[in-house]
Amino acid sequence: MNMIDQTFGVHEQALGLRSQRMEVLARNIANADTPHFKAQDIDFKKVLANAQESALQTTHDTHLPTDQNAHGNGLQYRVPFNVAFDGNTVELAVEQAKYGQSAADYQATMSILENRISGIRKALRGD
Secondary structure (H helix, E strand, C coil): CCHHHHHHCCHHHHHHHHHHHHHHHHHHHHCCCCCCCCCEEECHHHHHHHHHHHHHCCCCCCCCCCCHHHCCCCEEECCCCCCCCCCCCCCHHHHHHHHHHHHHHHHHHHHHHHHHHHHHHHHHHCC
16 A cells, blocks of 8 residues: 555545535436436445445555446435426435535545645645
């Protein structure tokens, strides 16, 4: 394991997954009025656990971990609270709330990474 992997740990993968989740939620919001559109979400915990598990199964540091899509990309269809007449399962208030929470989680992960990078910079400068 190299210094960068040790420094950033799981937060590097988490940032990518949080970004993907925000894209899925934004797609749901954009298609709120599209007939027969099915809302989706990413099971963040499941995908991150699979990514960590596949990284642990490599036999050498230079080997690439298996693709996370081999275990599934974590996309799941959301079960709506209220069924729409046109078959659309997007509930705008739910999607907006989940997007807001996801954005806050993304910012928290970004803040952790920025703090770690700041620490590395200070160490390199000798502060």
